[in-house]
Amino acid sequence: MDIKFRCQCPITSALDILGDKWILVIIKQMLIEDKKTFKDFTESDEAIATNILASKLKCLEELGIITKTQLPDNKKTNLYLLTEKGLALTPIIVELSIWSDENVRELNSIMRDSPEIAIMKSDKNTFIKMIQENYKAKIGLAIKNDNK
Amino acid sequence: MDIKFRCQCPITSALDILGDKWILVIIKQMLIEDKKTFKDFTESDEAIATNILASKLKCLEELGIITKTQLPDNKKTNLYLLTEKGLALTPIIVELSIWSDENVRELNSIMRDSPEIAIMKSDKNTFIKMIQENYKAKIGLAIKNDNK
DNA sequence: TACTTTTGCTTGCGAAACAAAAGTAATAAT
DNA sequence: ATTATTACTTTTGTTTCGCAAGCAAAAGTA
Numbered sequence: 591m592d593i594k595f596r597c598q599c600p601i602t603s604a605l606d607i608l609g610d611k612w613i614l615v616i617i618k619q620m621l622i623e624d625k626k627t628f629k630d631f632t633e634s635d636e637a638i639a640t641n642i643l644a645s646k647l648k649c650l651e652e653l654g655i656i657t658k659t660q661l662p663d664n665k666k667t668n669l670y671l672l673t674e675k676g677l678a679l680t681p682i683i684v685e686l687s688i689w690s691d692e693n694v695r696e697l698n699s700i701m702r703d704s705p706e707i708a709i710m711k712s713d714k715n716t717f718i719k720m721i722q723e724n725y726k727a728k729i730g731l732a733i734k735n736d737n738k
Numbered sequence: 739m740d741i742k743f744r745c746q747c748p749i750t751s752a753l754d755i756l757g758d759k760w761i762l763v764i765i766k767q768m769l770i771e772d773k774k775t776f777k778d779f780t781e782s783d784e785a786i787a788t789n790i791l792a793s794k795l796k797c798l799e800e801l802g803i804i805t806k807t808q809l810p811d812n813k814k815t816n817l818y819l820l821t822e823k824g825l826a827l828t829p830i831i832v833e834l835s836i837w838s839d840e841n842v843r844e845l846n847s848i849m850r851d852s853p854e855i856a857i858m859k860s861d862k863n864t865f866i867k868m869i870q871e872n873y874k875a876k877i878g879l880a881i882k883n884d885n886k
Numbered sequence: 887t888a889c890t891t892t893t894g895c896t897t898g899c900g901a902a903a904c905a906a907a908a909g910t911a912a913t914a915a916t
Numbered sequence: 917a918t919t920a921t922t923a924c925t926t927t928t929g930t931t932t933c934g935c936a937a938g939c940a941a942a943a944g945t946a
Binding site: 758759760786787788789790793812813814815 | 941943
Binding site for chain 2: 894896897
């Protein structure tokens, strides 16, 4: 499962990792939809097939973008959590959000609006930090309490 | 060549358009590597196959992200240029650049550094505007002078 | 004017990625 | 002990990708 890089360009190299239909969707689900178990992901709106999910999670783990951990009192359920490298993708997710709001809505009639879009645009940096701090707080809880 | 949107999520909808191996690479080549003809693209480092290139250009045109125009004094060579919708992808390209510099370099030993990365990080917004203004100036020239 | 090259594609075919459904093995709940 | 849940794997397609070749129109050259 080794990544092949097409050339020396940093942007193209980023897309060698992120440039597919699912990787950034999975990151988004973890970051802002609170998904962290295999089952969480299978139940999302995007309806990813389980074989694709398994292979993408493995790939993300190998790249150091997520970690897979077991909880002490549950040997079945694995927790998939973003690393710092994964959290660092937040600005990209936010920019995708903004571009989509302004340029994709006209093409997708059923697209919902994000209520935070105005805040997001007016103060991008604090919004990014907010999402990241929020995520860190949540995974702290998840590990301590073993909650769903 | 109609796009199918997976769900109502704005981010996922953006990735229904941008989430593949080539779309953002082509945008990057136009935006910062000055590529604008079919031949320009085929000669790039990434070495895209011509059938993929043709289909992606068509798709981008249909989505209103690029335009295809002929020059008055050259009936053979088409010019592919970014629309405002395409130019609005600049922040995403810049964020990919930054994430790559910090997180992909360790995985791709042959990756080159961008000399502008420091400027990019220190003043993101002006850098984005600079790229966009630069592009607009260039296409103005290209249309007036019909230069290579 | 004829010829050669360039440009912008299309076609055909094999390989890889993606997708739907079913199956499995380990664990947890009843 | 039985059933359900979770996290996968396997199987069987389908779609996308990628290479090589081919081709037609326009442009350049003799």
